[in-house]
Amino acid sequence: MSLPDDLHRPAYGSATLADVLPSVSAALGVGRADRLGLADHLHGARRVAVLLVDGLGADLVRAHADLAPTLAGLAAPLGDLQAPCPSTTPVSLTTLGTGVPPGAHGVLGFTTDVPGADRPLTHTHWTDDPDPDTWQARPTVFAELAAADVPATVVGPYAYATSGLTRAAYRGARYASAVSPGDLAAGLVRSLAATDRALVYGYHAELDLTGHVRGVDSPSWRQQLAHVDLVVAQVLDGLPGDACLLVTADHGMLDVPAGTRLDVDSTPALSAGVRLLAGEPRARYVHALPGAADDVLAAWREVLGDRAWVVGRDEAVASGVFGPVADDLVARIGDVVALARGTWAVTATRQEPVPSVLAAYHGSLTATELAIPLLLGRGAAL
Template structure:
């Protein structure tokens, strides 16, 4: 049986969130973000040079095995909604939970690579869900990415898993079988032995098996996608979403109960979500004012990247600002980079960001009902922007 680690300082204590769910939140790279989770885990395991940016090592002294579980869509602001259906989750959040931020944009591909590399999005270059391939009019969807562009070229930063393995740590990645070998998996998780798990039960079994397989330092990274999927399809607090929250709770209970005495479990997420009502939806394909001057539309509904015709940036920015009004901020690329949303952005990654970046406020979104897959515009919940509901994620720490 495992027990939560009771925090002994304000740095890791449960922290009340003092902003509203629709207020903007900046990513806290370097000590309070998803990028800091694996470096801190490696420091616990004694990997030379690993930075314990989250202050975990004093509380996890003697831990030789670390499991990191990322629950897709489990935002900090969604935990109270899930609590009636997920008592284990609620108890851990109340006793050993603290909020972190994901990176920007608050979307799955960006966050998976941020977790895996321990770096901000600007550094690793996976700066959105859909990104224009520089020098072309092609839009790369990172969730449908095989080997073009070549993953090691598109995302050249070594992963924390590679670093751990080089230091003698046994490293295993457990995720859905269909994700094995994908471009996104290679970009985020190269360096780990891959184990397929088709559902929550298989995920728990595979993670615990890998965690207990040897006697040396061990790192296991697991991924569970269903809460996010049901939020997208049915909305937050829908019956399918509640059932998915209950499933997450059972997964957590199994992992907590199965932890060896020299192990720790870190639970986090890639982003939160919010429902987008029909009245707050704009349609790029149905509004000639939004289409004018835009050569390539990328990003996703809550954060749009506009690659424009030469010399058209100011006119396009003015048109989008007029149409969207208070529903979004429209920034030129250099303005968006200067906010620090992406962290430092090297020259080779700059053109993956749009000439203009449109970040939705409140519960607004910009759909593309004809130029993107139809299902993308039929979802209920979305994420990607910088509101607290989307950006704020949990870190739960349990040790055996």
């Protein structure tokens, strides 16, 4: 089954988040192919900083250029890139760190089933069960750089320093904890200055959180965007002369009105035969009880109609939205996959009380959720 016209398959291998770090690594003289052709734009930089701002969708940057003059003034030599599927933070961060699509690295959703354990794994709350080194076994670009004697540093929130997701996505890098956005900016500059050849990656979390809670069409979100712009300006001000800064994101985001929410817990037909509800409101994985997969698929298709693209696991895998999926990872995907269309969300007010009352979401494959920027600033010597 092909995707609806308003949903898009990520262009893995040519223009996605998976292609950023391999291209940076190649520009630094290490590792994989320069899929994005970044070497021409980095002009021989020996130090590169990559700042990922959670929730900084390309459409949102363009819509609010007046609030983010520093971002608006950066070059965008390659145009927009695309997030992976689902377009959500754990999937995107692991895609960035490994340089491969989700179907290869196995972090396939915000929450996924742990096959054989009959329990979900929420990747943002992950510690050491399952073991991150086996749950996500692919080597990272950070490790490849470190093995080639190119220092690799991750500057991120102190609370995530030892998380399972950090180990899965960033292993091989030195983790430098930041306690605030200002500390993040200073940490990026400090890490760049520490050596004459390096990759330094920074993660900024607050814009996404503000969007989820207040909405992307809120004064709070706009104020937070202005603070992001200040962080970028601070990094640029401290950029060594032979260094470059790339600014990107993990996904876009959109507000979901009350009228385009469908509650699983208030819709009995969506719960019949279901063993586990995973994913998130705009990218659902539905795991069926033994023998019930066909009935669950039929029920979800009938109830959701054109509010979502609803397919069985095999159809979802064959569509290519995850990239090629390794055989040992397939079961992490639901028996039924439902990717929201328009501004629809499939909430679960009893099972997921906090996520179900958020103002804005992401996770599906609309253009706004997929489009992420790749913005470039250069040191004075380049």
